[in-house]
Amino acid sequence: MEQLPKWADLIVVPLVGLILAFILSMLMVLATGHDPLDALKLMVSGALGSTYGWGYTLYYATNFIFTGLAVAVAFHASLFNIGGEGQAALGGLGVALVCLFIPWPHWTIALLAATAAAGIFGALWALIPAYLQAKRGSHIVITTIMFNFIAASLLNYVLVNQLRPKGAMDPATAKFPKPSHLPSLGEILNSVGIPFAKGTPANVTLLVALAACVFVYYLIWRTRLGYQLRAFGKSQPAAVYAGINPVKITIITMMISGALAGLMAINNVMGEAERLILGSVEGAGFIGIAVALMGRSHPIGILFSALLFGALYQGGAELGLWTSIPRELVIVIQALVILFTGALDNMVRLMVAKVLVRPKRAEA
Amino acid sequence: MDYLTLLQILDSALRLATPLLFACLAGLFSERAGIFDIGLEGKMLMAAFFSAATAYSTGSVWLGLLAGIAGSMVLSGIHGLASITFRGNQLISGVAINFLASGLTVLIGLSWFKLGGQTPSLSGDARFQGIDLPFAEAAMSVPLIGPLYAEVLSGHTLLVYVALLCVPATWYILYRTRFGLRLRAVGENPAAVDTAGISVVGLRYAAVAICGVLCGLAGAYLATGLGASFVKEMTAGRGYIALAALIFAKWRPWYALSATLLFGLLEAVSNRYPSLDLGFITLPSQFMQALPYILTVVILAGFVGKATPPRAGGQPYVKER
Numbered sequence: 236m237e238q239l240p241k242w243a244d245l246i247v248v249p250l251v252g253l254i255l256a257f258i259l260s261m262l263m264v265l266a267t268g269h270d271p272l273d274a275l276k277l278m279v280s281g282a283l284g285s286t287y288g289w290g291y292t293l294y295y296a297t298n299f300i301f302t303g304l305a306v307a308v309a310f311h312a313s314l315f316n317i318g319g320e321g322q323a324a325l326g327g328l329g330v331a332l333v334c335l336f337i338p339w340p341h342w343t344i345a346l347l348a349a350t351a352a353a354g355i356f357g358a359l360w361a362l363i364p365a366y367l368q369a370k371r372g373s374h375i376v377i378t379t380i381m382f383n384f385i386a387a388s389l390l391n392y393v394l395v396n397q398l399r400p401k402g403a404m405d406p407a408t409a410k411f412p413k414p415s416h417l418p419s420l421g422e423i424l425n426s427v428g429i430p431f432a433k434g435t436p437a438n439v440t441l442l443v444a445l446a447a448c449v450f451v452y453y454l455i456w457r458t459r460l461g462y463q464l465r466a467f468g469k470s471q472p473a474a475v476y477a478g479i480n481p482v483k484i485t486i487i488t489m490m491i492s493g494a495l496a497g498l499m500a501i502n503n504v505m506g507e508a509e510r511l512i513l514g515s516v517e518g519a520g521f522i523g524i525a526v527a528l529m530g531r532s533h534p535i536g537i538l539f540s541a542l543l544f545g546a547l548y549q550g551g552a553e554l555g556l557w558t559s560i561p562r563e564l565v566i567v568i569q570a571l572v573i574l575f576t577g578a579l580d581n582m583v584r585l586m587v588a589k590v591l592v593r594p595k596r597a598e599a
Numbered sequence: 600m601d602y603l604t605l606l607q608i609l610d611s612a613l614r615l616a617t618p619l620l621f622a623c624l625a626g627l628f629s630e631r632a633g634i635f636d637i638g639l640e641g642k643m644l645m646a647a648f649f650s651a652a653t654a655y656s657t658g659s660v661w662l663g664l665l666a667g668i669a670g671s672m673v674l675s676g677i678h679g680l681a682s683i684t685f686r687g688n689q690l691i692s693g694v695a696i697n698f699l700a701s702g703l704t705v706l707i708g709l710s711w712f713k714l715g716g717q718t719p720s721l722s723g724d725a726r727f728q729g730i731d732l733p734f735a736e737a738a739m740s741v742p743l744i745g746p747l748y749a750e751v752l753s754g755h756t757l758l759v760y761v762a763l764l765c766v767p768a769t770w771y772i773l774y775r776t777r778f779g780l781r782l783r784a785v786g787e788n789p790a791a792v793d794t795a796g797i798s799v800v801g802l803r804y805a806a807v808a809i810c811g812v813l814c815g816l817a818g819a820y821l822a823t824g825l826g827a828s829f830v831k832e833m834t835a836g837r838g839y840i841a842l843a844a845l846i847f848a849k850w851r852p853w854y855a856l857s858a859t860l861l862f863g864l865l866e867a868v869s870n871r872y873p874s875l876d877l878g879f880i881t882l883p884s885q886f887m888q889a890l891p892y893i894l895t896v897v898i899l900a901g902f903v904g905k906a907t908p909p910r911a912g913g914q915p916y917v918k919e920r
Contacts, residue, residue: 263703267710315690363896373899374908376637376690377846380839381892381899388889396883524694561709561716566702570695578681578692585685 239584243591245536249529249576252583253543256571263567269560281553282546290420290435291552295519296545297437297502300444302523303541304451305496307532311455312488313468318364318379319496320520321386322357326497327504328390329356331398331511334411345415349501350443357497358490360386365489369482375489383520394513407512417506438506447495448534454491464488496520525569528577544569602743606750608867613751613759614825615870616863618643618817618834620762622841623848623855624769625813631773631850632806633786633911634682635689638674638696639814640838646671646818648704651718651829652711654725660823663725667822668815674700675811683803686915697838705831716831718822727756727824756824758816765813769852782806786909789916799916817841843895850909862891 239248261271282292302319309316316322329352339345364378394406403409419438424431455461467474467484475481499519504511522544529543530536551565575583622639629636649670654663674696681692705716712718735753738745773779785792785802793799821837822829844862848854868875869887876882 263706267706315688317690317694367896367900371899371901373896373901377842378896378899380637381843381896384836384839384892385889385896388885388892391888392883392885395885521694521698524691528691559709559713561705563702563705563709563716566698567706568702570698570702573691573698574677574681574695578687578689578695579685581685581687582680 239588239591243587244584245531245533247591248580248584248587249531249536249540251587252575252580253529253572255575255583256568259571260564260568264560264564267560269558274554274558274560274564277557278547278550278554281557282548282550285432286421286430287432287435288549288553290432290437291549292542292545293420293437293441294435294502294507294545295548296541297441297444297506298499298519299522299526299541299544300537301447301499301502302496302519303526303530303537304447304523304534305492305520306523306527307530307534307537308451308455308464308495309488309492310527310532311461311468312464312484313471314368314485314488314492315376316361316379316489316492316496317376317524318361318382318493318520319499319523320516320518321379321383322360322493322496323499323503323516323520324386324390325360326353326357326500327511327515328393329353329497330500330504331408331411334415334505335398335408338412339414342415342417346417346439346443346501346505349415349505350498353497353500354494355497357500358494360497361489361493362486365486365493368489369485387514391513394511398511405512408510411505411509415505416509417501419506436507438502440502440506443498443501445538447498448538451495452534460487496523522569524577525573528580529572602746603750604871606746608864608871609747609751610754611870612860612864612867614755614863615866616859617755617759617762618821618825618837619841619844619859619862620856621758621765621813621817621820622838623844623859624765624852625810625817626842626845627769627848627850627852627855628782628806628813629810630845630912631786631909632782632803633789633909633914633916634678634803634807634810635693635913636678636807636810637690637693637842638678638700638838639810639817639841640834640836641693641697641700642671642674642811642814643818643821643838644697644700644704644832644834645674646815647822647833648700648708648718648818648829650815650819651721651822652708654721654823655719655828658723658725660721660725660727663823664816664819667819668812671815671818672808672811675807675814679804679807682915683800683807686917689913689915701832704829708829708831718829720828721823722827725823726827727758727820729754729756730760756820758820758824761816762820763856766852766856769855773852778805783909786911789911793916793918799918803916814838840891843891846895846908847898849907865890 264271264274282288305319306316330349333348333352364375364382367373367378368375398408400409417438421431421433463479463484467479503515526537526540526544529540547565551562554560555562626636626639646667650663650667653666654660678692681687682689708716732753735749738748781797781802785799789799840862844858847858869884873884874881
């Protein structure tokens with residue numbers, strides 16, 4: 236296959252994949268008897284046209300940054316962590332325990348404790364699949380899928396039988412005490428005089444997510460561990476030959492990945508719902524796959540694709556609200572993005588190569 | 600628990616095992632040929648939708664069955680294109696297929712029926728009806744075995760018997776035909792198959808196509824046999840349980856039958872007894888739901904009999920390296 240220049244590989248190929256995904260989705264909108272341009276306009280204005288829209292877009296994007304980074308870190312070591320959903324759910328349990336049972340004096344301390352709890356719970360939930368992959372050779376994809384289901388059952392049990400307040404019907408914990416309330420983006424921006432819609436769920440966790448991006452960048456490209464991790468991902472025999480311990484790398488990588496997925500919980504559990512509800516992850520763990528693929532497993536790419544998916548989610552919700560197009564359209568777009576930027580990546584690359592590489596040869 | 604209750608549980612276990620068995624055999628064909636398929640769930644869902652939608656519109660369950668298989672085959676085609684022709688990541692392709700099915704069925708369902716993503720309920724010829732096996736009535740009078748025959752084995756829809764027949768058929772195809780030998784070889788060592796002048800791509804597409812047909816049957820059974828309409832996300836993780844059963848069965852057809860029957864039994868028991876009192880400990884319903892997955896992890900960990908997948912599974916075949 237022809238070698239593409241690096242910029243084309245990193246930017247043009249995923250963009251073309253994205254455009255293909257959008258064209259197909261819009262054709263489906265057309266086929267179901269709606270105007271695709273109207274739908275697109277509504278989605279864009281609903282997600283980005285007001286600070287209210289931005290408040291939701293950024294909230295979703297925060298979730299997706301965490302889960303996207305989680306998938307990306309594992310990708311760098313050639314591990315496919317499909318268990319972000321379960322790890323984020325367990326992270327939620329960690330956050331809930333910390334917020335419910337310890338009276339925090341101030342939200343900053345609560346945030347630190349919740350971050351630690353979410354990370355540890357997520358990492359531990361990834362530990363067993365990681366150990367089984369490293370030591371017993373069980374396929375990480377299958378075990379992490381199984382662990383998603385086990386996590387769902389576990390959470391169901393804990394919420395229904397243990398944490399549900401007496402007399403409550405829905406499987407959820409009690410509301411967290413007031414001091415653990417995280418300031419929302421609206422509250423922060425309004426206090427410095429920038430008008431921003433109140434009552435939107437975007438909150439201070441966004442800054443934690445940005446910090447996580449920087450952390451992952453340094454980890455992967457600026458530390459010895461990151462080097463070992465990438466070497467292990469490129470070629471396991473070569474890494475082992477160079478003295479890298481495959482068991483250690485697999486377990487550490489998966490635990491970092493699980494911790495990142497778990498961190499999502501401080502956004503959706505502590506920041507938004509302020510209590511733990513059943514199914515609070517809402518598929519964000521899986522969207523992380525699309526985000527990581529689209530962002531080429533680089534923190535900057537992930538930042539942008541998380542923003543894109545955040546906007547898609549908010550736009551899709553608006554569509555579901557104002558038109559008869561269901562918000563499931565977003566799932567279709569998400570599926571097509573995964574398909575074109577992930578599974579059919581080689582096809583898109585071939586198409587781009589035909590356009591980019593051939594004419595250059597003719598000149599030479 | 601009396602004998603009749605036991606029979607009822609076994610009867611429902613057989614019903615619930617049927618879609619798992621179809622999907623498990625589907626995965627077996629695909630993975631034995633070296634194509635990992637975590638998109639079983641999506642294909643079943645797609646088939647369930649198109650079979651219910653077509654059966655409702657035409658009033659014929661047979662046309663519904665065909666449409667269901669067609670829907671599942673389209674997704675199989677995408678999986679083949681991505682993982683065989685363009686040598687993409689088979690797992691990522693499977694994930695994409697699951698989401699595609701989950702989104703498309705609701706999108707199309709809403710636009711066709713406007714029932715919040717469901718199809719109208721099916722009745723009469725738009726559903727598979729139960730078949731009474733010969734002498735079922737007469738057998739009732741025979742003690743013990745008679746009711747077992749009449750209650751558990753008789754009275755199911757055609758697809759249940761087809762699923763059971765698929766087990767020996769799969770065994771025969773895989774272990775007693777030339778095609779089966781080649782199919783297994785292509786999952787273990789595709790280069791050797793290629794050297795023998797047999798098309799790796801052709802074989803793998805054939806395996807993926809068979810997988811599509813079987814997933815189609817699984818989905819059609821869900822919507823027109825077990826249930827009486829399509830409901831949003833009605834597969835509810837059955838594709839993943841089938842995947843678990845496949846590992847449990849160590850990629851072998853007869854083991855697949857026992858694994859899916861076991862998982863069917865687990866589901867039947869947890870449907871009947873939401874929390875199971877074993878005398879010394881009460882198992883919560885959530886534990887029963889998680890049990891198939893826990894068992895699979897234990898099997899995968901290799902503590903109870905090692906499960907070794909086909910050697911070339913998941914790797915795209917590149918000619919002339």
